[in-house]
Each structure stands twice: as C-alpha cells, then as structure tokens.
Amino acid sequence: MEPRPTGSRRRIVAIAALGALITLGTVAVVYTQECKANQLRVEKIAAQLTHQSHERIERARLALDLLVAFFRCSDEVTTAEFDQFVAHILQSDFCVSWIAWRPAEIDRGPVMGRPEHQTAAMRTAMQELPPLAGTDHTAEVRGRGPETILLLRQNVFSLGTENGRPQGEALIAIDTSAALSQTLDEAGTHGLQLVLRAVGNAASPTPIQVHPAPAAIRATDQTPDMLAIVAPDRFEFGGRSFEVFCNLPSGNLDASTPLTWLALVIGTLATWWVTRGFSSMQRRHQYAEHLVAERTQQLAEANHALELRVAERTAELEQAHRELESFSFSVSHDLRAPLRAIDGFAGMLEEDHGAALDADAQRLLGVIRSSSRDMSGLIDSLLRLSRLGRHALQPTQVNVHTMVTSILAELRAATPDLRAEVELGNLGMVHADATLLREVFRNLIGNALKFSSKTTAPKVSIRRCDTDDTPSFAVQDNGAGFDPAFANKLFTPFQRLHRADEFEGSGIGLALCQRIVAMHGGHIEAHGQPGMGATFQFHLGALARPHS
C-alpha cells in the first residue's frame, strides 16, 4: 500500500479530534444532568427526613405539653397516676417511646415492673442530666423501651403544680423506629446525617440527646464542621429553638454517575469506530485512485500504440494508393502504345499492301485490328472503373430530364440508324453528383438501345419511380432480356451474358453503374426474362434526398 498522504492523515486526526470533542461535550452534559438528578434525589430524601423528624418531635412536644398539664392538675402525682398517664400516652399516636419522671423530693425507689437492663439505660440517661438543685433522686421511667430514641428534656421547673410547687423533671424519648428508620437508612446510603442542633445559649445543658448514638443521627448544640446543609427546618421545644437538617459529611453529590461513564465509553467507541471506518474508506479511495491512474496510463499507452499502428497502416494504404495510381498510368500509357502499334501497323499493311493480299489474309488482318480495338475499349473501361474509386462525390441539384435528353441526343448522333421509340417520363430534379449520374444514365440507356436494337419495334422507356422518400429511376426496354438466374452476375466487372458477336461491349458499364449508385448510398436491381426485355431500376438512397 502507498504511504498515506499528509492531507489524508490530517483529515483522520481532525475526525478523531471532532469525535473526542463530541464525546467530551456529551459526557459533560450527561454528567451535569446526573449530578443535578443526584442532588435532587438527595434533597428530596433530606427534606423527607427532616419533615418526618420534625413531625415526630412535634408530636412528642404534644405529649410533653400533656405531661406538664397532667402535673399541674395534681398537687402530688402518685406513681400509679404517672403509670396510668404514660400508658395512655404510649397507646396514643404520640411517637413517644418512653417517659421518665424524676421526682423533686421523694425517692420513689426502683422503677416498677421493668426488666433491670432496660430501666438501667433509662436511668443512666436520666442521670446524665444535671441534677435538681440540692436533691439527689432516682427517676421514674415508664415506656416501651428504647430502640433508637431522641431524648428531649423539659425544663425542670416546668413540671410543677398549678401553684408552682415543683414535682420534678421529666424526660421524653421519641421513637425513631418504623418510617423514620427506613428514611434514615435510605439517607445513609447517600452519606446523609440527620442533625438536630440547639440554637443559642450553648452553655446550658444539652436539651436533646440521641440514645444510643447512631451515626445517622447527631444531636449537638454546637456548629459542626458541616460540608453541606440540606433541607434545614426550625422548631421550638421546651422554650428553646432547634434546627433540624441533614448534613452531607462526604459532600459527594456526584457519587452515582453510571450514565456519564456509559456516554464516555460509547463516545470513545463511536469515535474509534468512525475514525477507523474513515481511515479504511480513505485507503480504499486511494487504492481506487491508484487503480484509475494505472488504468489511465495503460489506456494512454494502448492509445499511443494504436495511433502508431493507424499511422503505419495509413502509410501502407497511401503507398498502395500511389502504386495503384502508377498502375493506372501504366495501363493508360504503356499498354495502349503497343496496341496502337498493332492496329497501326496492321492498318499500314492493309493500306500499303492490301491489294497484294487475298481475301483470307485480309480477314485475318481485320481480326487483328478489331481485337486491338476491343482491348483498347477494355483498357479504357478498366481505367474508368479504377478512377471511380478516387472520385470524390460532389452532389448538386441535377435536372435529370435535361440530362437524359442530352444523353439521348449524344447517342443518336453516335448511332444514326437508331430506330427505337424512346418514352420519357417526368424525371424531375435530384441531388446527386452530375458527372457520375450522367455515366449511369448513359450506360443504362445505351444498354437499352443496344439490346433492343434487334427487336422489330424497339421501345425504351425512362421514368421516375420514387418509393417513399427515395429518388428512384427505371430504364426499361423490350429487347433481348436475360436469364433471371444470372441477374446478380450482371453487375460483376467484365461479366457478359451475351456473346460478343451478338452485342458488343466491355462488360464494365453495369459494374460502373452499381458502384456509382452505391456511392450515393443506394442500390440497383435488374428484372428481365430472355426475349422479354429488361428493366434496370436504381434507388439513390439518403444522399440524394431532396433538401427540405
């Protein structure tokens, strides 16, 4: 294969670059869209989580309000009353997991009716809270038990009688299980963390705790090193403000981009495929061009060879033509000279010594002389035939009627004893070579007169008989006729159908006629029967058609 030209390589590089550009553009668009979709998804989950959390906290706050109201209604709440109240709260849809009460003054003893390992956790949670001033009490804890809980602390002094006597402080655990857990799990897959933050007064005890502390939820009263805060919301609880929002610690919203990778792979493959296809097409194209160039070269060589051969043949033909001309001249000059001598010297013998010769000797001399004259005629005919080949056709508008009349006058002058009755049709005009057409008519009319000369009432008819658009003429006589079996031989040079002692002639006239008619693009035909006369009809063909 030929080395690839620079232009072609440049085109391939351009196509590859274009492909890479399109791929990168597509990848960028897909990446942007995917990131946006990821963000929307994360934001949606975050909003859902925040909303659910908020809702649960709101419900828990309702329970706390109820608890505060419950303590205000009684001067001294008994354990039984507290248990009854908590049972009622837990049965209702308050999203509360449990409620702990730490009485202000009285040590109520251990939590009743609960397994120790559960209540221990509750107590620990309770004790983590700052104690009441000057008191050291255990808490009363009532509830279903923790799974993941939010511990919300009511202000200690809010739990009191209507007249303001304090009865202790309470702790409410918000149940985060079920729907919230599910949302939390989903959020976890995106690296989201639910954050509950107390706003302002950071020095006071943390009013909110998560127990046990899972990674998905974080309670704080400080500003954590957040990467992204998603779907923030605010709420009030126990006289303090809180923020609930989602944190995206990894900050990676672009994590899931499978379509981007797919676009990158497809774009790269498509670029590679198109570049490869174009390169292969280029190679084929170059090969085709190479083939064409090769064939053109071969054709040019063949043409050149052909031209040389044509020139060679033309030279040969020209040489042959020159030789033919030289032959014609020889025939004309060199063959006629000895013939003239034969006839001339025989003539002199006859003139000078005729009286001394007997009748037979004189007859013999006569044969010599007529033979030489015959040969002279043959040579002249031969010359006319060969010259015809060199004659360039010069067609003009010919008045055939005038021409035939003039020929008849010539023939009558040459043969004074002409008896034939000649009938002339309307011959009109024709487009033909006048000299050659005259030769045709002279031969055909001469033949008609000659071959009808021995008939009792010789009659010759010359008429026009066009077929379609082709000018045609017919020369008819009522003379000796001919055997139709030999009709084709009539037009062969030197071919005669009659003996020389019947009708003289060289046998060249009809051959001449046929060649002349053929030169005009036409043809000649003969019809006849022995003793019934003959008709010669010739059609001049396309060359002779009248100009419209």
Place this chain on the structure above:
Amino acid sequence: MSTIDILLVEDDPRDLELTLRTLKKNNIANHIFVARDGAEALAFLQSGSAQPRLVLLDLKLPKVSGLEVLTQIRQNPATKDTPVVILTSTDDQPEIDACYRLGANSFVRKPVDFAQFTEAVRQVGVYWLLLNQPPKAGQP
C-alpha cells in the same frame, strides 16, 4: 537561321513511324526534326540552328520529361510563342491541367485505332501549320 516545319519529340519508334507516315502521306510537312528524347529536343532548340513552326511533344520521355521540355520552350524567348501540341497516350486530367498551365496550346490523346490516329495527326498538322496564324517571330 533556317526554319523547319515540325519538331517531333517521340521516343517510341512505332508511334514515330506512324506519325511520320501520316504527316508525309498527307503532304503536311516536309521539314521535320525528330528528337528521340527530351534532352535531344532541348539540345536542338538551344543550338538555335533552326526554329520549328510546331512542336509535337510526347510526355513520357527518357532523360528529360515532356513537361520539362515544355517549360524550357516557354522560357526561351525564341520559342515562347511556338505552338506546342501534346501528343501522348494518357488522358489523366491532372496531367492535362499541368500541360495547359505550362503553356501547351493543345492536348491530344493518341487514339489506338489506326484510322482515328491518322485522322488526329492529320487534323493537328493541317490546323497548326496551314490554318493557324502565328504571331510575328521574336516579338515580345
């Protein structure tokens, strides 16, 4: 400078005999100079020994061709007006045209037929030597 009737330029002895016999039998010319080729004809003319009243010129001649002889005759001031009749075997049209272009007065094709031949020679002799009036010799 003497005058002869005819300068006959002919290489074929048979044609020569036929021509001479015809001219003599018809009492057309008494003084005939015969040249057997072109060179001889030119030598005769250039010698200036005699001026012919008529030149009968064959075309196909040994040494110097008839056309060359004709050219020389027309270039020679002494013979530029002398009638020249081409008497030859050919009737090739280009040949005929060339002869007239070079100044031939007439072109006659020798007939093969004895009677026609003698008649042709007789008519040529009678016309050019008896009927025709030449210009005065030596005039420009």
